[in-house]
Amino acid sequence: MxxxxxxxxxxxxxxxxxxxxxxxxxxxxxxxxxxxxxPTDAALAGSGEPVALFRLPDSLTFAGEEVPLLTPDVRERLDREIYVNAYWHSNMIMLMKRSRKFLPEIERILAENEIPDDFKYLAIAESALMNVTSPAGAKGFWQFMRDTGREYGLEISRDVDERYHMEKATLAATKYLKKAHEKFGDWTSVAASYNMGQTGFSRRQNQQLSQNYYDLYLNEETSRYMFRILAFKVIFENPSKYGFNLTEEDYYYLPEFKEIEVKEDIKDLASWARQHDSNYKSLKLYNPWLLDRNLNVGRGKSYTIRLPMG
Missing domain, CATH: 1.20.5 (Single alpha-helices involved in coiled-coils or other helix-helix interfaces)
Structure with a gap:
């Protein structure tokens, strides 16, 4: 080498x-x-605000009927729905902001028809105060199926679906709730049966030899249903306790309306709205029960269409 x-x-x-x-x-x-x-990252991770824990109320009623908060599973089920809804911030904020548009009128109709005020929270649980459609085809604030809606006086046709008419659907709901109360005798059972149907709820009562909702073993949806309603009541009646501090200007409100009675066919709703110093968008927003671009008025019938003032 x-x-x-x-x-x-x-x-x-x-x-x-x-x-x-x-x-x-x-x-x-x-x-x-x-x-x-x-260690620096760990220190930062531990420096955030603690998650708030909520105490259940000492007592609670639905429609004047006592909720058995001393029963362990009742406390746990209510606890669950309060946390689920209180920490679903975006949904709860929008519910609260939207509530001033519709709850005053719902409260008025319930009171005039001797239905407990707490049933407004059932409407929130059913539809979040929106004209939604369920997978089964139930529609509107009160989620009426087609046949049930017609049974309680709502018009459902090609041009009109009054399940989307908040005032008329609320009135129909009061009739349904009164009839259910005649059957069950207590408002808690009425609310629970609104979810699973009167026949289904009555069958569970008979099978399990108990009339009390809180003593029944039910499917997951109905088992949670009453507690969702109760959670909305608890949070809406004590918003600041759960971190919701809305001011008056945070809420949504309906505009002032002019009401126009219609007794003849309207061939073009867009043109008709223009003739009344409005537009098609406003007509559809505030009259969602109008389904088509025209309106056929049967003999002897009339409709009231409302449009924003100004």
Whole structure:
């Protein structure tokens, strides 16, 4: 082996040794850096605001009927729905903001028809105060099926669906609730049966030899249903306790309306709205029960259409 080869080998060994030392130093520096960062991140993670825990009310009623809060599973089920809804901030805020548009009128109709005021929370549980459609085809604030809506006096046709008429649907709901109360004798059972149907709820009562909702073993949806209603009542009646501090200007309100009685066919609702100093969007927003772009008025019938003032 000549000297040139020896020099080359020595040079490679020195280079490899240098690279090895460089990597060891780099690894040591990285380890030191990591060990100082982790405690910092951990400290930051623990510096946030604590999650609020809520105490259940000492007593609670629905429609004047006592909720048995001393029963362990009742407390747990109510607890669950309060936390689910209180911490679903976006939904609860929008419910509260929307409530001033519709609850005053719902409260008035319930009171005039001798239905307990707490049933307004049933409407919230059913539809979130929106004209929604369920997968089964129930529609409107009170989620009437087609046949049930017609049974309680709502017009449902090609042009008109009064399940979307908040006032008329609320009036129909009061008739339904009164009839259910005649059957069950207590308002809690009336509310629960609104979810699973009067026949289904009555069958569960007979099968389980108990009339009390809180003593019945029910499907998941109906088992939670009353407690969702109760949770809305608890939060709406004590909003600041659950972190909701809305001011008057935060709420939504309906505009003032002019009401126009219609006794003849309207061939084009957009043109008709323009003739009354409004537009098609406003007509549809405030009269969602009008389904088509025209309105056929049967002999002897009339409709009241409302449009924003000004």
């Amino acid at each position: 000549n000297k040139t080869h020896l020099y080359l080998i020595y040079s490679l060994l020195i280079l490899c040794w240098g690279l090895l030392i460089f990597n060891l130093v780099k690894s040591s520096t990285s380890s030191t850096t990591t060990s100082t960062v982790i």
